[in-house]
Amino acid sequence: MQINRRRFVGGALGGGGVAAMAAWFPAWAQPVSSGITAPIPTVSGSDITLRIARQTMRVDGRLSRAIGINGTVPAPLVRLKEGQTARLTVVNDLDEDSSIHWHGLLLPFQMDGVPGVSFPGIKPRSTFIYEFPVIQSGTYWYHSHSGLQEQIGHYGPIVIDPEGTDPVVYDREHVVVLSDHSHISPEAIFHKLKANPGHFNGQRQTLAGLLAGKDQPLDERIAWGAMRMDPTDVADVSGSTYTFLVNGHGPRDNWTALFNPGERVRLRIINASAMSIFNVRIPGLRMTVVQADGLNIVPVETDEFQIAVAETYDVIVTPAVDRAYTFVAEANDRSGMGRATLAPRPGMTAEVPPLRSRPLATMKDMGMGAMGAGAGGDASCSAEHAAMGHCTIEGDGGAMDHGMRDFDAAPQVKRDPSVQTISPMPVDRMGEPGQGLDDVGHEVLTYKQLVALDRNPDVRAPERSLDIHLTGNMERFMWSFDGMKMSDHHEPIPFIEGERVRVNLINDTMMSHPIHLHGHFFELVTGKGDRAPRKHTVLVQPGGIATFDLTADAVGDWAFHCHLLYHMYAGMMRVVSVRPRGEAA
Incomplete structure (x- = not known):
């Protein structure tokens, strides 16, 4: 739905009838909360305990089942120091096998955490100790490599501070974990994909789109149909099923990253989704990309970047004025977006751009x-x-x-x-x-x-x-x-x-x-x-x-x-x- 959020909110304030319709609009277009500024909880040191367990999580006010670590989704930020030895005791409180893979970390293969490949997995109600030297720095993440647990919350960020001087200069940092969430179980999603791979595609071409000139010309559509291929098949699971999260919060939760005008703010952006590739931008604010997959690059300015599942990008932004900005993580099929706010104070919001036309x-x-x-x-x-x-x-x-x-x-x-x-x-x-x-x-x-x-x-x-x-x-x-x-x-x-x-x-x-x-x-x-x-x-x-x-x-x-x-x-x-x-x- 192509809707301008500011226009919608203005109408809602002007009439109860429009306000009553709010539930029918997509989450990114609805009124937001006063803002959540709490960062992801952090664990650090030379001896860390992580406990995997079933729990619930609340997304845009709605409860659903999840798997978390130490009671949180995303899992706690694991903060390490280059040169240390990490000892991580992982307790599996589930009734099923689990695991943790340290994504992007260079370590002995026995510590990599892939059941059936590098270790047997962590049995129910048991403990496994990961221990390895930390020989790198940067932004990484960790997640389950068991079944489909990653889809329902078993993922978290890692930040490794460099042993020497960090070449990236910044005044403040925020870890930003992007993910996708569904109230449908991952097993049910997979079953539906096997039965009908286009089950979740709400982006298909229509006669109305053809007549309006928004879809492919008829001859092209016929040719694609002859090949039994759908040009709108860009994402297997879309915004018709997913809510796109920022640090575990939906669009209406309004997770907010605070700044003081003039500060250099480092955003450590991690795509911890199961299936969603995001296009990231901050309208009105240029980004300087300084790190890709945890390793430093020559700084490059841009307005937008695509971040695939499992990639990380660190960017520097320098908001100079006392105003809010919207952080947009738009799904690559344009079926929905995760959104957050960068602001000098809690409770502020900025205009949310409408979803762009689907590719x-x-x-x-x-x-x-x-x-x-x-x-x-x-x-x-x-x-x-x-x-x-x-x-x-x-x-x-x-x-x-x-x-x-x-x-x-x-x-x-x-x-x-x-x-x-x-x-x-x-x-x-x-x-x-x-x-x-x-x-x-x-x-x-x-x-x-x-x-x-x-x-x-x-x-x-x-x-x-x-x-x-x-x-x-x-x-x-x-x-x-x-x-x-x-x-x-x-x-x-x-x-x-x-x-x-x-x-x-x-x-x-x-x-x-x-x-x-x-x-x-x-x-x-x-x-x-x-x-x-x-x-x-x-x-x-x-x-x-x-x-x-x-x-x-x-x-x-x-x-x-x-x-x-x-x-x-x-x-x-x-x-x-x-x-x-x-x-x-």
Whole structure:
């Protein structure tokens, strides 16, 4: 619903009838509370206890079931110091197995916290002690790697203060944890996705939209229909089901980050969602990005950035005037938003911008980035490509013809119904801001703008190259790497200790996938030489390629997966095995 919140509130104040309708408006457009300024509780020191338990949480005044840690959702902020040894005693008070994975932390693989990969998990009513040296600094987070617990509150932030002088200068900081919340159980969400992958999509094109000129032209719509593909299928679970949270609070809760005018305010922004990619902006306030995935970068100013699930970005803002600003975390399919307020005093609010028009997938998102439309990948070529026969339907459940499914270009991909398509012409999309952000009228951050502040620790050329295809069948909600699911018990992806490998992630699907490798950082190949940005998670755009160089310097078995929770749960996960060089066969 495209509604201006200030206009709505003004009308509500002027008439009881309008006020009575408030419950029918989306949460971000409704009147807000006087403001919640309490930060996430903090635990620190050399010996920390974290207790996992069932609880309830209140979102926009409504109670729901959750799993929290030490009685809070998000879990407490774990604050550590570079150079210390962390000892974290985790007590599982649940009636089911649980775990904690320390996302982005470099540690012995036995402490990584992935059941079945690096340790057996934490049994019900039992305790596990994580102990490891802290050899880095920055903004990170932690979460369950057991079942679907992450969806219902089992996540929290980590801040590691540097041992020496922090190159980022700031007067005040706020930790901002973004997440998605549903009153539907995660098991029920997954069941509905398997039964009907479009179940939660309230963004589909309509006849009214077509007549109003807001949707694709009829010939394009017919071509997409012939391919049995939906250009509005940008997010599997949307604002029709999710409430988008900031530090555990819904839009009406009005979580507020305080500042004094003129201060340099550091916002440590973490996307701890299960399934939601956010576009973050603060209307009227420029942001300077100073850190990506916990590592310092050369400061870069921007108006907006897309943050994938599991990524972190630290930004500096310097509000100069005595006024409030709205912090907007808009879902990438534009079906809803998380919102908070930056203000000099509690109780203040600023205008909340309406949701922008939903993005529509293009032929570029189908892996035809180099065809017809050129660099822009304009959707207008879709009917043309349909006429050229690239969209022929087979009789095997709607897959494209084998002229388009170029398996010869991907011989390692398993050929079965779990792989719907192979992108015929995928392109590097790391210089793009993300779906729907090309024409927003202001500057949007891209991966190619990131430059590491310090020289990379390993600048050797790669010894070999490895292609990994991100594969799936969207009609059946099946997800995999190279057509192979984690449950198929395939051999791990092998690496030798110390080797340099160039990894090409090729997205053969029409959805974005945030890919995370445990236990390592990798350098994005974006032309920055020895200052390539180092990350632990990279968002691979639909039909796109993301390339990184990896030094396999952490011996052990490590999880490698899409960080969209239900994609991982459906099979988009493998194990990377790094073996000591002397043991390599």
